[in-house]
Amino acid sequence: MVVGEVAVETDVIIIGGGPGGYAAAIRLGQLGKSVVLVEKEKLGGVCLNRGCIPSKALIHTADQYQRLNDLGKMGIRLSQESTTMDLGVWQDWKAGITSQLRQGIAHLCKENGVTVVKGQAAFLSDDRIGVETDGDFETYKFEQAIIATGSRPFIPSFIKVDGEYILDSTSSLQLQEVPSSLSIIGGGYIGIELGMAFAKLGTKVTIIEMANRILPQIAENLVKEVTRNAKKLGVNIKTSTRVEKASVVDGHVHLHVSSEEQGMEVVVSEKTLVTIGRVPNSEEIGLNRAGVTVGEKGHIAVDMECRTNVPHIFAIGDITPGPALAHRASKQGIVAAEVIGGLPSAVDSPNVPYVIFSDPQIAGVGLSREEAEQQGYSVKIGKFPFSANGRALATNETEGFAEVIVDADSHILLGMHMVGADASNLIGEGVLALELAARVEDIALIMHPHPTLTEGWMEAAEAVLGHAIHIVNK
Amino acid sequence: MMEFKLPDVGEGMHEGEIIQWLIKEGEAVKQDQPIVEVQTDKVNAELTAPAAGVVKKIFFSEGDIVEVGTTIFTIQEENDVSVPDKGMIEEEIQVVQSGDVKVNAEHITTKQHHEVARALATPFVRQMAREMKVDIEKVKGSGPAGRITESDLKQFKENNSITLEDAKHHDNKIVQEMDQINDAIQAKGVENEWEERIPLKGIRKKIAEHMVKSVSTIPHVTHVDELEMDRLKEFKNQLKEYSDDKDIKLTFLPFFVKAIVIALKEFKTLNASIDEKTNEIILKNYYHIGIATNTKEGLIVPVIKHADHKTIFQLADEIRQLAAQAREGKLSIDQITGSTFTISNVGPIGGMHATPIINYPEAAILALHKMEHRMVVRDLEGVIRLMMNMSLSFDHRLIDGVTAVHFTNRIKELLENPIRLVVEMR
Numbered sequence: 001m002v003v004g005e006v007a008v009e010t011d012v013i014i015i016g017g018g019p020g021g022y023a024a025a026i027r028l029g030q031l032g033k034s035v036v037l038v039e040k041e042k043l044g045g046v047c048l049n050r051g052c053i054p055s056k057a058l059i060h061t062a063d064q065y066q067r068l069n070d071l072g073k074m075g076i077r078l079s080q081e082s083t084t085m086d087l088g089v090w091q092d093w094k095a096g097i098t099s100q101l102r103q104g105i106a107h108l109c110k111e112n113g114v115t116v117v118k119g120q121a122a123f124l125s126d127d128r129i130g131v132e133t134d135g136d137f138e139t140y141k142f143e144q145a146i147i148a149t150g151s152r153p154f155i156p157s158f159i160k161v162d163g164e165y166i167l168d169s170t171s172s173l174q175l176q177e178v179p180s181s182l183s184i185i186g187g188g189y190i191g192i193e194l195g196m197a198f199a200k201l202g203t204k205v206t207i208i209e210m211a212n213r214i215l216p217q218i219a220e221n222l223v224k225e226v227t228r229n230a231k232k233l234g235v236n237i238k239t240s241t242r243v244e245k246a247s248v249v250d251g252h253v254h255l256h257v258s259s260e261e262q263g264m265e266v267v268v269s270e271k272t273l274v275t276i277g278r279v280p281n282s283e284e285i286g287l288n289r290a291g292v293t294v295g296e297k298g299h300i301a302v303d304m305e306c307r308t309n310v311p312h313i314f315a316i317g318d319i320t321p322g323p324a325l326a327h328r329a330s331k332q333g334i335v336a337a338e339v340i341g342g343l344p345s346a347v348d349s350p351n352v353p354y355v356i357f358s359d360p361q362i363a364g365v366g367l368s369r370e371e372a373e374q375q376g377y378s379v380k381i382g383k384f385p386f387s388a389n390g391r392a393l394a395t396n397e398t399e400g401f402a403e404v405i406v407d408a409d410s411h412i413l414l415g416m417h418m419v420g421a422d423a424s425n426l427i428g429e430g431v432l433a434l435e436l437a438a439r440v441e442d443i444a445l446i447m448h449p450h451p452t453l454t455e456g457w458m459e460a461a462e463a464v465l466g467h468a469i470h471i472v473n474k
Numbered sequence: 475m476m477e478f479k480l481p482d483v484g485e486g487m488h489e490g491e492i493i494q495w496l497i498k499e500g501e502a503v504k505q506d507q508p509i510v511e512v513q514t515d516k517v518n519a520e521l522t523a524p525a526a527g528v529v530k531k532i533f534f535s536e537g538d539i540v541e542v543g544t545t546i547f548t549i550q551e552e553n554d555v556s557v558p559d560k561g562m563i564e565e566e567i568q569v570v571q572s573g574d575v576k577v578n579a580e581h582i583t584t585k586q587h588h589e590v591a592r593a594l595a596t597p598f599v600r601q602m603a604r605e606m607k608v609d610i611e612k613v614k615g616s617g618p619a620g621r622i623t624e625s626d627l628k629q630f631k632e633n634n635s636i637t638l639e640d641a642k643h644h645d646n647k648i649v650q651e652m653d654q655i656n657d658a659i660q661a662k663g664v665e666n667e668w669e670e671r672i673p674l675k676g677i678r679k680k681i682a683e684h685m686v687k688s689v690s691t692i693p694h695v696t697h698v699d700e701l702e703m704d705r706l707k708e709f710k711n712q713l714k715e716y717s718d719d720k721d722i723k724l725t726f727l728p729f730f731v732k733a734i735v736i737a738l739k740e741f742k743t744l745n746a747s748i749d750e751k752t753n754e755i756i757l758k759n760y761y762h763i764g765i766a767t768n769t770k771e772g773l774i775v776p777v778i779k780h781a782d783h784k785t786i787f788q789l790a791d792e793i794r795q796l797a798a799q800a801r802e803g804k805l806s807i808d809q810i811t812g813s814t815f816t817i818s819n820v821g822p823i824g825g826m827h828a829t830p831i832i833n834y835p836e837a838a839i840l841a842l843h844k845m846e847h848r849m850v851v852r853d854l855e856g857v858i859r860l861m862m863n864m865s866l867s868f869d870h871r872l873i874d875g876v877t878a879v880h881f882t883n884r885i886k887e888l889l890e891n892p893i894r895l896v897v898e899m900r
Contacts, residue, residue, distance in 0.1 A: 344604035349597070410619040412594065437594040437621050 018045020020329030029112025
């Protein structure tokens with residue numbers, strides 16, 4: 001520290017301008033606190049710049065591209081010229097979206113009195129933070145701090161991401177050309193989402209997963225439809241398979257993989273994408289100087305108010321234990337801000353919805369059947385297939401089903417899950433129902449608009465009660 | 475087998491009353507698990523298991539008075555195999571044999587899930603519960619399938635106006651005392667309806683013993699003086715904005731404590747005691763000020779330790795906390811022992827003067843009385859001033875009347891001229 005340095009004083013300092021950090025900053029601004037938000041790269045964090053938004057833009061593009069093939073069935077004749085994909089143009093389009101969103105966040109921060117500082121922040125003590133920006137060093141003295149530094153892709157030691165042949169999720173979304181072949185290490189949701197999207201754009205995709213199925217965290221019955229569809233798209237799925245070695249030979253990636261069934265084999269592809277999990281960014285921010293305790297896996301444990309072991313320092317988002325999801329980060333950010341603002345706020349719900357933009361989409365909230373049974377509930381299940389829904393047929397999206405899981409004693413909803421078109425939007429009803437502690441009758445008795453996919457929830461709920469209209473009740 | 479003898483949990487306590495057994499004979503306990511609640515010198519103490527094992531025998535019933543050093547229960551340690559208890563083991567085996575194990579296991583899981591499952595309530599009701607500082611898991615829902623409604627919360631709050639943590643302990647105690655009184659009234663029958671007889675026990679008995687000891691040992695003399703409080707009041711008012719900013723409710727008491735401590739430093743025999751065994755006078759160079767506090771359970775004297783090292787605001791804060799803890803019956807032994815001088819602030823209730831009884835073995839006690847506007851003579855003219863009396867009872871063995879008057883004069887000088895008080899403060 002420089003002798004005689006003057007620290008800028010602020011009520012709250014937030015490290016990290018992702019969906020958790022900026023939400024906290026804006027809420028604190030609303031509550032009249034002075035806030036400094038430090039971001040080393042771009043506002044919006046992984047979600048906006050390298051994750052949720054760009055990947056959904058790619059997935060949507062791939063869907064549109066693929067849909068052209070189905071149009072003939074509906075009588076649409078395209079000109080004879082074959083359809084092509086210019087990923088370079090797509091990059092510009094994507095940049096437009098992310099930049100518009102970033103400007104929106106910057107504007108909201110400004111309007112709420114948030115000072116945004118670009119730089120790398122690190123704690124100097126439990127009430128000071130130093131921020132380094134292009135060689136300059138500024139110190140800030142704070143009353144409270146929120147750590148929102150997020151996470152980054154985990155890369156195993158035997159692989160080196162070069163951004164050209166071996167990619168992580170970030171660099172895979174920056175490709176200028178559609179690769180002819182792509183091998184994906186990891187069959188989790190990022191691998192499946194991007195794998196299916198590239199497959200639709202014409203890439204020959206191979207997915208290598210160590211577990212015995214893809215999406216191992218998701219209930220098996222929900223994943224089946226996706227596995228079937230991935231195979232239909234030509235995706236080669238290798239489960240119970242591990243990657244032993246990766247090397248680049250003559251402009252191609254050679255992955256040495258082994259499995260009990262196939263033994264050793266080499267998967268050759270133009271590019272490889274590594275998506276086997278994320279690690280929290282808890283190093284290099286001087287947590288020890290602030291006295292903040294970090295767990296074995298680099299996470300910072302917090303209470304329901306998002307407080308760390310140091311009561312005036314909070315942590316939110318991927319750096320805390322739990323699923324690395326933007327909506328969880330935002331919720332925690334708002335709670336941390338409100339607690340700092342003296343409001344009685346808390347993250348007190350176990351209902352963290354999940355959404356997977358596979359084809360078809362998977363989304364859910366609450367307990368799966370297995371989890372409910374493990375917790376000792378006696379469970380009733382209602383299921384309704386999209387193939388019996390008029391709207392699904394009319395839009396040629398008949399794959400999938402809605403499933404509701406109910407406590408047989410009280411009829412309280414325990415979980416709602418869906419695989420099918422637009423499941424990501426439809427799960428909103430599930431989140432609301434679970435949070436309002438609804439009974440299955442509540443869903444069944446509500447008039448759902450027709451013709452929509454939302455009727456799937458109503459029919460699944462009626463199926464639990466034994467009187468669904470559009471399927472035979474067994 | 476380990477015998478658990480009633481320990482001396484207070485300073486020089488001789489006996490305790492068994493208030494409540496928290497376990498039953500034959501019950502397995504973990505080390506440090508609370509076993510029995512004992513009432514000692516003015517506080518309740520929870521005694522814990524010295525080792526893990528099975529409680530074999532309980533020797534006293536609730537309500538019994540037990541002398542220190544008496545065995546109150548025995549415990550068979552977990553790893554103590556020397557005396558196997560056949561009866562117990564057989565009983566356990568029988569339980570397993572008689573029931574269908576599978577059914578039992580299922581029953582247990584179902585039960586567990588009901589304990590695990592969280593209270594049914596909407597996010598808004600949860601938020602409301604936090605605002606009302608109500609633990610929502612404790613509220614019984616009246617809505618569909620046991621859902622907790624807004625009115626359930628309100629009702630719960632009304633029925634539980636004492637804070638959640640204290641509620642159980644406190645309620646139990648009050649109920650117990652009321653039961654004792656009711657039992658006593660019933661026992662005497664109808665023939666004596668003009669009088670009531672209630673056993674002298676518990677805290678009231680302790681207070682009685684303490685008072686007798688004090689008065690029979692110490693030759694008490696009481697000296698009374700009056701103070702003019704206008705300037706101190708003005709001074710306190712000037713500090714109001716500052717103390718409000720710090721969120722501290724400033725009363726006169728911290729100023730009194732400060733003035734008394736300054737005077738005690740100059741008149742050392744007032745912060746002293748006599749060791750009757752060795753015939754020595756103990757002059758104390760530390761200033762632990764007891765504040766006699768009225769509670770539902772009787773007079774309790776929480777102690778501000780090292781009052782001379784604390785600021786007015788620190789004192790204010792500590793007094794508030796101690797008083798709250800005293801009222802809730804949550805003071806520890808440490809917080810009510812070791813005072814070197816006691817203040818009895820009866821002013822808020824009323825009264826002109828008193829003959830306070832010294833908190834044995836201290837040398838003096840100062841009672842502060844009601845503050846009121848009185849007509850007084852200043853410069854041969856009648857004027858109205860805010861006046862307060864104080865009564866100092868002192869141990870005439872140690873302190874002469876002249877010393878006592880000099881002592882109160884000094885307090886008077888400091889409180890009537892708050893600027894001098896500030897100058898003398900450390």
